[in-house]
Amino acid sequence: MKKATKEKVTATRGARALRDDARYLMNTYKRPPVVFSHGKGCYLYDHRGRKYLDFLGGIAVNALGHAHPRLVRVIRREAARAIHVSNLFHNPYQGPLARRLAQWSGMDRVFFTNSGTEAIEGALKLARLYARQKSGGSSSSSAAGSAPSGSGTLAEAPAGTRTRILALENSFHGRTFGALSITATAKYREPFAPLVPGVEFVRFNDLEDLDAKFDSSVCAMVIEPIQGEGGIYPVSAPFWQHARKLATQYDAALIADEIQCGLGRTGRYFAYQRLAGLPDIVVVAKPLAGGLPLGAILAREPFASAFTPGLHGSTFGGGPLVCATALEFLTTVEEENLLSNIHARSAELRAGLVKLAAKFDFIRELRGEGLMLGLELSVEGGPYVAEALGRGLIINCTHDYTLRLLPPFIVTARQVNEFLEKLETVLAKTRRPAETPAARVARRPERAAEAHAVAATR
Numbered sequence: 001m002k003k004a005t006k007e008k009v010t011a012t013r014g015a016r017a018l019r020d021d022a023r024y025l026m027n028t029y030k031r032p033p034v035v036f037s038h039g040k041g042c043y044l045y046d047h048r049g050r051k052y053l054d055f056l057g058g059i060a061v062n063a064l065g066h067a068h069p070r071l072v073r074v075i076r077r078e079a080a081r082a083i084h085v086s087n088l089f090h091n092p093y094q095g096p097l098a099r100r101l102a103q104w105s106g107m108d109r110v111f112f113t114n115s116g117t118e119a120i121e122g123a124l125k126l127a128r129l130y131a132r133q134k135s136g137g138s139s140s141s142s143a144a145g146s147a148p149s150g151s152g153t154l155a156e157a158p159a160g161t162r163t164r165i166l167a168l169e170n171s172f173h174g175r176t177f178g179a180l181s182i183t184a185t186a187k188y189r190e191p192f193a194p195l196v197p198g199v200e201f202v203r204f205n206d207l208e209d210l211d212a213k214f215d216s217s218v219c220a221m222v223i224e225p226i227q228g229e230g231g232i233y234p235v236s237a238p239f240w241q242h243a244r245k246l247a248t249q250y251d252a253a254l255i256a257d258e259i260q261c262g263l264g265r266t267g268r269y270f271a272y273q274r275l276a277g278l279p280d281i282v283v284v285a286k287p288l289a290g291g292l293p294l295g296a297i298l299a300r301e302p303f304a305s306a307f308t309p310g311l312h313g314s315t316f317g318g319g320p321l322v323c324a325t326a327l328e329f330l331t332t333v334e335e336e337n338l339l340s341n342i343h344a345r346s347a348e349l350r351a352g353l354v355k356l357a358a359k360f361d362f363i364r365e366l367r368g369e370g371l372m373l374g375l376e377l378s379v380e381g382g383p384y385v386a387e388a389l390g391r392g393l394i395i396n397c398t399h400d401y402t403l404r405l406l407p408p409f410i411v412t413a414r415q416v417n418e419f420l421e422k423l424e425t426v427l428a429k430t431r432r433p434a435e436t437p438a439a440r441v442a443r444r445p446e447r448a449a450e451a452h453a454v455a456a457t458r
């Protein structure tokens with residue numbers, strides 16, 4: 001097909017997709033009228049043939065950019081072999097992928113899921129199950145297939161079982177009921193109440209509050225080593241260490257949610273590797289299979305062995321095509337020294353962003369590690385994201401005020417320069433939104449309640 005004809009067909013398809021989306025999709029996402037038709041490396045192309053530098057990477061998913069030749073080769077090969085064989089049978093890739101994840105993480109065993117939220121659900125079940133077994137409770141009745149009978153059996157754990165779960169204020173762990181129950185943000189939770197009971201939120205990086213809430217009734221504490229959706233806030237080393245100590249003391253699971261910050265993003269295999277003490281359970285997803293849906297629960301042996309046949313499962317999780325692709329992703333990160341690239345590009349990005357912060361007084365703070373950076377503004381970030389898109393740059397804004405950067409691990413020095421130039425233009429040309437009273441309050445998670453109080457009085 002001639003280039004001009006091809007462009008016309010793509011544009012027509014794009015326009016049709018927009019019409020059908022508006023008419024037939026449930027109204028869950030606020031999207032600009034752009035249809036991305038394809039990508040290559042760190043660039044995406046829309047239905048009108050416009051090129052965009054992608055510094056969001058599918059929200060931390062496209063770690064090898066778009067159409068990476070190594071992933072394309074494996075996907076083609078495996079699609080022609082077996083896409084799915086069911087977890088009733090072995091496939092050639094689950095075991096080798098689990099072994100590599102165990103080596104990267106220091107965990108012992110792995111369970112594969114289809115998404116981050118599903119990995120969180122499984123991790124919470126595993127922590128509850130471990131606590132129940134430790135308290136002498138049976139875990140086999142429902143697994144045997146007979147529905148438990150008698151009042152109270154379904155609603156309550158046996159007396160003495162630890163069931164409480166601690167999570168952090170400002171956390172985000174997903175959209176299914178368990179994950180939503182440990183997600184702090186009220187606007188995500190409240191419309192769906194009642195949620196899973198027994199959850200309590202600890203003030204971010206507040207050791208005293210942690211001490212006050214952690215006791216012998218807790219079975220799990222869930223922490224994002226760097227809060228992602230919450231605005232790129234790293235958990236402090238003393239807080240992590242203290243959580244580790246209390247989890248050991250009470251034999252509860254310390255669960256690291258590495259769905260956004262893990263698998264190389266921070267320049268380490270896992271973000272908790274900057275902190276002292278391993279978690280008991282780690283959950284990953286987003287970049288694991290380079291954009292194909294795959295998540296995983298990784299656990300140390302004492303916890304992992306709580307699962308026995310029938311207690312947990314998934315139809316799609318860990319199929320041969322996704323696992324082969326994930327194995328290729330991990331191998332590529334290793335063979336192409338991508339952690340070094342992440343460190344080098346991160347240093348360049350930070351240096352450039354610090355210069356921009358000196359120039360634009362509405363930049364308040366730069367946070368994050370590796371290629372997970374947040375640039376907090378004193379004004380709302382939405383208009384900057386829109387202006388960037390119009391100028392061929394994809395970024396995102398989280399928690400209203402923080403511009404979030406999650407570029408692919410393969411980003412080059414030249415692309416970092418291109419990004420910084422584009423961002424400078426965006427910061428200069430966007431009509432600056434008014435500062436709101438809430439914006440003047442530091443939006444650190446430990447002061448979130450104060451910010452909400454200000455917002456409520458607006």
Ligand SMILES: Cc1ncc(COP(=O)(O)O)c(C=O)c1O
Binds near residue numbers: 117118120229260286
């Ligand atoms: C830290 C964290 N946990 C869990 C999730 C949920 O993952 P998924 O959207 O794959 O269900 C996300 C998604 O953004 C996340 O950032």
